[in-house]
Amino acid sequence: MSQMSPPIVRTVAELRARVMAWRAAGELVGLAPTMGALHEGHLSLIRLAKTHAHRAVASLFVNPTQFGPNEDFEAYPRSEARDAELLASVGCDLLYAPSVSEMYPQGFATTVSVRGVSEPLDGAARPGHFAGVATVVTKLLLRCGPDLAVFGEKDYQQLQVIRRLVRDLDIPVEILGAPTARAEDGLALSSRNAYLTADERSAAPELHRALAAAVEQLHAGRSAAAVEADAMDRLKAAGFSRVDYVEVRAVDDLARLGPGPVPGPARILGAAVLGKARLIDNLAV
């Protein structure tokens, strides 16, 4: 009995009116920020929000400030009508889909930046990316005012950057991480998988396989440096044209660990380019 679409609002005033009415009625509100082009991974965020809150709000905003000048902002897939239907199917109560000028009016001049955790890995490969993410997430959280917000572990570094800024700026919201949704062959679901040709799609799960093999080797006591080098070789052999990184890092602040065997809980993260898609993935160690 799902409706075709949740209500869609495009202004802060409408968003706040809805959320404040729910909160005034004693209902908890969860927010799942997305860039649209929704897949099962996004839907799992809404489901998680609904298990912790009475109401789930999704935002849909392809944020230009987190794309580099040579990245895929223009090409990024957009499918709002279909996204709205998918959201309805998992019980999403409201879709907030602002325009770029609603998000960044004339004169906009403020940036939220996070030292440390945002600097290595995707921070090094994509200069300015995490400042764009941190700024827009701050805005989305303060516009919506939810009790909790859900982000996918697929973007693990992003999740840690957001946890840091929420704590540091005292934003009164609880951040939940959702497990990465995967295809049957292990490929992490991503809107950017749509860029892959059939051949590239066959090769793509090698990113997950290489990380999973690395985790096994680390558990067997092999050094991080050797395991990282093996995984990078494996990706190049599978046809990835560029490997930005495969690195074992501390779980919270993503600090570099020593080159030897990993002493405790850690995270292995990889990013590599296949055809027109830059894929990322990560696993717990």
Next chain:
Amino acid sequence: MSQMSPPIVRTVAELRARVMAWRAAGELVGLAPTMGALHEGHLSLIRLAKTHAHRAVASLFVNPTQFGPNEDFEAYPRSEARDAELLASVGCDLLYAPSVSEMYPQGFATTVSVRGVSEPLDGAARPGHFAGVATVVTKLLLRCGPDLAVFGEKDYQQLQVIRRLVRDLDIPVEILGAPTARAEDGLALSSRNAYLTADERSAAPELHRALAAAVEQLHAGRSAAAVEADAMDRLKAAGFSRVDYVEVRAVDDLARLGPGPVPGPARILGAAVLGKARLIDNLAV
């Protein structure tokens, strides 16, 4: 019938509990952030807050991140007990006085920065100052969650930076500017006036007089460049050891105006060093 001191809280949890109880009872809450060493100017902020809100909260925090390495963080005057008494005398309902480690716990890594309005004038003279201000004000607003917050026009550039970041980050609060409180001889009240010797105190009002004379000359159609140069000469002649700037700027974003006659509403701002005190002041044009 004033009490000796308003309740003093030092943690976010206590602060939020008090403010949320007021708001739940339908009361409006105003915040006046201060660095303590209170004078009549600060008290006018509390009075203004009380005319617009049922409850006034003052914060007292000497924020280390807005002081440069060679500035007066250590020497900045501190007088919490006296400050609390003064706050009680104007009906302040709560004093929030966190420690540095409560404000910036281990691992703190986030900065709020504002382009444009924070770059000239004190932004150029005090590198990093406005990022420190923007970050701590964001935190104070999000910790307290007031309906409105009051800042003095004496720190005019700071007020404009705060207006910008509140709009840009969608912080749900109204910002009020309070007119500069002055001594009878025109000197803008400032905690740093305490650094002045008796002779310096006699010379200090020359900053206000030079700006006031500049405003008259601008109204008479004299060029901004000529008026600024005259004011700077006047300050040097009065014994100021360094003049950081005297400049006519746009009212909102503090953009540079042309060198000729000022076409419409503007602001003239000055900063100069006298003895151990760096004094600032500004007037509407």
